[in-house]
Amino acid sequence: MDVLDDDDNYSDKLILVQQNLRSMPKEIVERYADWTEHLDLSYNCLKDLSWLGEFEQLRYLVLDSNRMHESQLRTLNKPLPQLEVLMLNKNEFSDLTATIKLIRRLFPNLQYLSLHGNPICPDGLNLQPFSSYLKYDYEYYSNFIAQSLSKLKFLDHGLVQRSYSYESFPRYPITTTTRL
Structure with a gap:
């Protein structure tokens, strides 16, 4: 596994793209969790995020293309109030209400969210x-x-715009025909 962290000089970025990870190896968590602010885990197969709570400095998280859905977010057992940016593009989130409730609980100070390419x-x-x-x-x-x-x-x-004026769905005149 290649860990890209800017010449091992304890950069604040940890990039583990396309590593076929289902969870984060314990050795990586122990070595990098205390100082990582930017974590990119795109194109993996993450099933367990319970380790993510150890990354207490994390501000920017990219989990694009991991085939994730709501159940993977539920494995995170403590909130990350410091997280500001969350990228969840091209996953399998299919329940808007459940997904947003989880995101609100786990990432209460989120400023940027991207969900492109999800069913929701x-x-x-x-x-x-x-x-x-x-x-x-x-x-x-x-x-x-x-x-x-x-x-x-x-x-x-x-x-983000907090109020929209919604177009109403088109209404078609209801016609009744009388049989003679």
Whole structure:
């Protein structure tokens, strides 16, 4: 396993991309947890995040493309109040309410969140051309998250806006026909 940490000079970055990790090896946690601020674990197969609570200096966490869903977040047994940036792109989060409740509990001071490419994110990556209400869907999704995470400043690709005026779904005139 290659650990990239800027020449072993105790950089604040730990990058373990494409290492086929299901959990973090104990030796890595013991060596790097005390000072790592930026952790990138993209393109792994993480199933257990219980070790993540040891990274008490962590401010920036990238867990893109890990086939994660809500159950993996539940393995984290203590909140990380110092975390400001969380990247969960291209995973398998499918329950918006459960996911955001977990994120709110585990990362209470989050300022940037990205969920592109997950079933819960109507961002067009997986839905085109099937959703004719993509703009409405994304506004509902982003407003729900903004209302749930009060300190969030950025979501996916833009600034958080805390109120939207939703378009109503098109109404078609109801016609009745009378049989003679």
